Amino acid sequence: MKNLTIILLFTLSLPSFALVKKAERYYLKSKSRNKNAYIAQELYKSRYYFSAVVFAKEHLIEGKTFSKEFENLLEELVLKTGTMSFYGLNEKVLSRYPSPSLHFIRGLRLFNYKKYKGAISALKKVPRDHRFSPEALFMLGSAQNLVQDFASARTSYEQCTKKAESLENQSKNEKLKRYFAIVRESCIIHQARLLFKERKYAASLKAYDNIPKTSYRWPYILLEKAWAAYHLGNYNRTLGILVTYRSPLMTSYFFPEAEVLSSLAYFKLCLWDDSLQLIDQYYNVYRPHSDALKSILAANKSSHTYFLKMLTRPIKEMESLNPFVRNLMTQVRKRVKFSLDLVNYKKAKNELKYVNKLKPSAFTRKLKKAIEGGVSWRTKHLNHYIKRQMFSFINDMHRFSYEMFNIKLEVMSLQRDLVYNNRELISTRSRGSHKNVSRTSNEHFFVFTGEFWGDELGEYSFGLKSNCKRVKKIKEINTKALKESGEENKS
Amino acid sequence: MKNLILTLTLILSFSSLAQGTKRKKNVVIKYKQYESFDLGNLEIKGKIIAPGDLSVKERQRKRFSRPLFERDDFDPEVRRDIQNLR
Numbered sequence: 037m038k039n040l041t042i043i044l045l046f047t048l049s050l051p052s053f054a055l056v057k058k059a060e061r062y063y064l065k066s067k068s069r070n071k072n073a074y075i076a077q078e079l080y081k082s083r084y085y086f087s088a089v090v091f092a093k094e095h096l097i098e099g100k101t102f103s104k105e106f107e108n109l110l111e112e113l114v115l116k117t118g119t120m121s122f123y124g125l126n127e128k129v130l131s132r133y134p135s136p137s138l139h140f141i142r143g144l145r146l147f148n149y150k151k152y153k154g155a156i157s158a159l160k161k162v163p164r165d166h167r168f169s170p171e172a173l174f175m176l177g178s179a180q181n182l183v184q185d186f187a188s189a190r191t192s193y194e195q196c197t198k199k200a201e202s203l204e205n206q207s208k209n210e211k212l213k214r215y216f217a218i219v220r221e222s223c224i225i226h227q228a229r230l231l232f233k234e235r236k237y238a239a240s241l242k243a244y245d246n247i248p249k250t251s252y253r254w255p256y257i258l259l260e261k262a263w264a265a266y267h268l269g270n271y272n273r274t275l276g277i278l279v280t281y282r283s284p285l286m287t288s289y290f291f292p293e294a295e296v297l298s299s300l301a302y303f304k305l306c307l308w309d310d311s312l313q314l315i316d317q318y319y320n321v322y323r324p325h326s327d328a329l330k331s332i333l334a335a336n337k338s339s340h341t342y343f344l345k346m347l348t349r350p351i352k353e354m355e356s357l358n359p360f361v362r363n364l365m366t367q368v369r370k371r372v373k374f375s376l377d378l379v380n381y382k383k384a385k386n387e388l389k390y391v392n393k394l395k396p397s398a399f400t401r402k403l404k405k406a407i408e409g410g411v412s413w414r415t416k417h418l419n420h421y422i423k424r425q426m427f428s429f430i431n432d433m434h435r436f437s438y439e440m441f442n443i444k445l446e447v448m449s450l451q452r453d454l455v456y457n458n459r460e461l462i463s464t465r466s467r468g469s470h471k472n473v474s475r476t477s478n479e480h481f482f483v484f485t486g487e488f489w490g491d492e493l494g495e496y497s498f499g500l501k502s503n504c505k506r507v508k509k510i511k512e513i514n515t516k517a518l519k520e521s522g523e524e525n526k527s
Numbered sequence: 528m529k530n531l532i533l534t535l536t537l538i539l540s541f542s543s544l545a546q547g548t549k550r551k552k553n554v555v556i557k558y559k560q561y562e563s564f565d566l567g568n569l570e571i572k573g574k575i576i577a578p579g580d581l582s583v584k585e586r587q588r589k590r591f592s593r594p595l596f597e598r599d600d601f602d603p604e605v606r607r608d609i610q611n612l613r
Contacts, residue, residue, distance in 0.1 A: 148610060171612060174612070178606075260601060300595060372612060376613065442594075
């Protein structure tokens with residue numbers, strides 16, 4: 037059986053080896069204008085995708101010819117090696133050809149440089165039936181959203197949802213299916229965000245409800261839903277949605293902003309003690325997190341490989357890390373871009389192994405050098421990606437710490453005003469009641485008994501009564517005075 | 528005529544100077560040792576043009592509230608989603 041497998045593998049690898057040889061011969065002898073395009077084609081056929089990219093890029097830079105076959109090759113290479121392979125080409129080269137794949141990459145590049153108008157014009161050139169059209173529409177909608185063209189953004193997002201859904205249904209590969217599901221859900225979430233931006237909070241909440249709880253995006257949108265409820269003045273719902281993050285199922289998710297929003301909701305309900313308690317808790321919980329992250333970052337900030345190595349370590353080895361850092365790593369690993377880039381990085385490394393085995397020649401030396409450069413760049417890129425996520429988390433913690441401090445100051449200022457005006461809040465601590473829960477027709481009411489049930493997650497609401505009524509502080513003074521006089525009499 | 532006026536003026540000024548030195552020696556100033564005022568009996572004639580009582584009204588304190596954190600959009604997340612897509 038073992039021998040049979042070896043023979044089979046050898047027989048299968050023979051044609052690809054022959055094609056590499058063919059490409060090499062062409063590289064050494066041909067003087068054709070399409071030399072690089074032809075070599076790229078042959079390397080692609082032999083499954084040397086990252087090697088093919090080297091010659092495809094050279095062909096694009098030379099700018100001699102551009103055929104439909106070459107466009108198909110580009111499309112395949114982008115799919116097999118990722119958008120980053122062609123991302124480094126300059127603006128002139130990317131805009132020179134009538135290529136939807138290059139328009140897509142140019143759109144992505146301009147979007148990342150915040151040149152949204154340029155991105156819009158590039159992305160509009162990607163045909164609606166193209167393989168990248170769901171992503172192109174998603175990006176187009178986002179660029180239109182950011183230049184305040186809400187009507188066009190909505191249309192683009194709607195088209196993106198439909199297109200991604202149809203591709204999701206057509207796909208037989210489970211991973212591809214999941215990928216298009218993520219694109220579809222992203223478009224729905226962006227529609228909800230658009231409504232939020234237009235201050236249509238109720239409609240926004242409805243749009244968010246289209247994301248199933250099983251979606252990988254769902255934990256992230258809870259915070260956004262909580263904000264929509266907050267703007268609707270439904271502070272109890274805000275607190276209820278945010279309490280979902282305390283469920284054991286959500287331990288790997290932590291959002292400093294959620295703590296600020298909870299504190300703000302308590303503040304709006306004039307439950308100042310609860311608000312202050314949350315603020316203290318924030319400092320107590322997030323300071324050790326911040327310190328743990330800082331210690332890792334400070335020691336390895338100049339390393340180009342440390343974070344990538346840390347993330348690709350087996351889970352058993354990760355156990356020695358701070359649980360918070362481990363959870364942060366889990367969050368990073370779940371990101372689509374990271375997963376795709378990591379897969380492509382591994383593929384590139386694997387291809388380098390095969391290139392190293394080829395007989396040394398000017399051709400193979402060129403391939404080796406180019407792929408080694410590519411692998412090195414991808415390593416740095418991935419490492420930087422993880423490092424950036426960590427830094428942005430620390431920055432978020434500090435930023436929200438400042439916001440928490442502001443709330444604390446405001447509470448103290450209001451408390452001082454009460455004292456000056458000889459007033460007090462109607463109650464020092466409002467109790468919950470289901471009377472204070474506002475709900476729509478499709479929402480049910482169950483009492484929370486300290487257990488988080490999967491199907492209930494995200495559906496909670498507090499029942500706290502607003503404590504904002506101010507009353508004259510006569511009672512307390514009288515009782516105090518009475519007590520004091522009583523004590524004096526006794527003595 | 529001119530000389531006559533000058534002579535007359537000189538004579539008059541000498542006589543007044545002589546009188547002044549005489550008076551200075553005799554002046555004795557005496558102050559009242561006790562004086563009482565019955566404020567209730569005092570009458571002031573005139574019209575009242577100011578409010579009758581002295582009062583200080585408490586000024587409405589201007590409250591400057593701090594700009595607390597608010598979310599108006601999710602634009603940073605929109606950008607981040609694209610960066611995390613491909």
